[in-house]
Amino acid sequence: xxxxxNWFNAERLDRSLSLASLGYAMAAPAALxxxxxxxxxxxxxxxxxxxxxxxxxxxxxxxxxxxFSGIAISAVLTRSRLPVGRIYxxxxxxxxxxxxxxxxxxxxxxxxxxxxxxxxFGALAALSYARRHGxxxxxxxxxxxxxxxxxxxxxxxxxxxxxxxxxVKGRMEKPQIVLLERWNSYSRVVVDKLQMRPPQYWGPSPRxxxxxxxxxxxxIDGDAGTAVRQYNTPGDIEHLRYDVTNVAYFxxxxxxxxxxxxxxxxDIQSGLLFGHRVTGIDVNRxxxxxxxxxxxxFAGVGNSDRVTLIADEARSYLA
Numbered sequence: 034x035x036x037x038x039n040w041f042n043a044e045r046l047d048r049s050l051s052l053a054s055l056g057y058a059m060a061a062p063a064a065l066x067x068x069x070x071x072x073x074x075x076x077x078x079x080x081x082x083x084x085x086x087x088x089x090x091x092x093x094x095x096x097x098x099x100x101f102s103g104i105a106i107s108a109v110l111t112r113s114r115l116p117v118g119r120i121y122x123x124x125x126x127x128x129x130x131x132x133x134x135x136x137x138x139x140x141x142x143x144x145x146x147x148x149x150x151x152x153x154f155g156a157l158a159a160l161s162y163a164r165r166h167g168x169x170x171x172x173x174x175x176x177x178x179x180x181x182x183x184x185x186x187x188x189x190x191x192x193x194x195x196x197x198x199x200x201v202k203g204r205m206e207k208p209q210i211v212l213l214e215r216w217n218s219y220s221r222v223v224v225d226k227l228q229m230r231p232p233q234y235w236g237p238s239p240r241x242x243x244x245x246x247x248x249x250x251x252x253i254d255g256d257a258g259t260a261v262r263q264y265n266t267p268g269d270i271e272h273l274r275y276d277v278t279n280v281a282y283f284x285x286x287x288x289x290x291x292x293x294x295x296x297x298x299x300d301i302q303s304g305l306l307f308g309h310r311v312t313g314i315d316v317n318r319x320x321x322x323x324x325x326x327x328x329x330x331f332a333g334v335g336n337s338d339r340v341t342l343i344a345d346e347a348r349s350y351l352a
Contacts, residue, residue: 034104034107034108034111034112041108041111041112042112043114044166045166046108046112046113046166047162047163047165047166047167048162048163048166048167048171049104049108050105050108050109050158050159050162051159051160051162051163051167051171051175052159052171053101053102053104053105053108053159054101054102054105054155054156054158054159054162054175055155055156055159055171055174055175055178056101056104057098057101057102057105057152057155058152058153058155058156058159058178058179058182059152059178060097060098060100060101061098061148061149061151061152061155062148062149062152062182062185063094063097064094064095064097064098065145065148065149065196066196067090067091067094068091068094068095068198069145069196069197069198069199070199071087071090071091071094071200072087072199072200072203072205073087073088073091073200073203074202074203098152102155105158106124109124110124134147134150134151135147135218136218138150139216139217139218140217140218142186142190142216143189143190143197143214143216143221144216144221145189145195145196145197146186146187146189146190146195146196149182149185149186149189149196150182150186152182153179153182153183153186156175156178156179156182157179159175159178159179160172160175160176160179163175193208193211193213193214194208197214198255201254201255201256202254202255202256204255206223206255210225210226211223211224211225211226212224212225212226212227212249213327215319215322215323217317217318217319219316219317219319220253220254220317220319221253221254221255222251222252222253222317222319222320222323223251223252223255224249224250224251224252224261224323224327225249225250225251225252226249227247227248227249228247228248228249228250229245229246229247229248230245230246230248231243231244231245231246232244232246232248232262232272232273233248233260233262233299234272234275234276235276235277235278236276236277236278237275237276237277238275238276238277240275241272241275241276242271242272242275244272246262246263246269246272247262247263247331248260248261248262248263249261249297249328249331251296251297259296259297259299260297260299261297261298261299261323261328261331261332262297262298262299262302262332263331263332263333264298264302264305264331264332264333264334265330265333267306269333270302270303270305270306271306273299273302273303273306274306276303278300278303279303279307282303282304282306282307282309283307286308287307287308287309288309288310289309289310289311289312290304290309290310290311290312291311291312291313291314291347291351292304292311292312292313292314293314293315293347294314294315294347295313295314295315295320295321295324295334295342296315296320297320297324297328297332298313298324298328298332298334300313301313301324301334301340302332302333302334305333305334305337305339305340309339310339310340311339311340311341312340312341312343313334313340313341313342313343314343314344314345314347314350314351315342315343315344315347316344316345316346316347317344318344321342321343321344322344324342325342
């Protein structure tokens with residue numbers, strides 16, 4: 034904006050703002066594709082020439098949309114003839130709305146689709162500038178870009194075969210085994226399809242049963258994991274008696290139990306198996322919703338009259 038000041042004089046300002054906004058609208062989806070296709074990190078955390086190269090590629094891709102949006106914001110703040118107080122006030126309101134868009138948007142759609150929605154807003158801004166002082170060709174380009182991006186958002190958010198990360202935390206993801214995906218401002222949770230596999234233990238007894246049982250594996254942000262297991266009868270979870278993590282239930286007869294961080298419901302199922310009434314608290318509403326809806330009957334937790342599920346910060350709730 035400083036070096037090419039003639040691009041942003043009074044006669045050319047709206048056209049230049051339109052082009053900068055359009056550049057952002059087109060660069061954001063391109064950067065998203067690069068970021069989702071670039072595996073970051075390496076097994077064991079070793080720094081190699083390839084890990085450095087991938088980080089440089091990701092950094093360059095993320096830089097481009099901010100370059101165009103930075104031009105638009107800088108030009109408006111420094112070249113517009115409107116009162117600077119009003120311009121800056123609108124800038125602050127827009128930033129605040131952007132923060133709320135992330136919090137609310139991730140409750141409704143996934144992060145890649147939300148990036149596409151932001152790009153659509155950029156195209157809409159480009160169209161508003163082009164309508165003032167732009168050629169018909171520029172107006173059509175802005176309108177077409179907006180319509181394509183606006184249509185892509187619901188299409189991408191309603192399929193697992195759209196724009197998604199192909200590698201997370203150094204591991205390649207296999208879309209064919211994914212049952213569902215949920216995003217919010219806390220995390221990305223991916224649930225794999227049901228499989229018959231030996232029970233998941235943290236500290237199994239030498240006598241622990243290893244007979245396969247139906248389970249679905251949950252991955253939080255591509256790394257932390259928890260299993261959702263079937264619970265229709267006590268026999269389905271009898272193997273939980275053989276995990277050392279449940280020793281507290283042997284020491285304390287049936288009563289009340291509180292589980293902080295419910296995950297896939299395993300610890301709640303353990304409390305039920307030993308005859309406790311259980312309160313499950315999780316700050317991440319995704320797990321509460323999954324146990325109450327998708328896995329309500331399978332996990333047997335959401336429909337139990339001995340279970341209370343709370344979506345809250347545990348310390349605050351207990352206090």
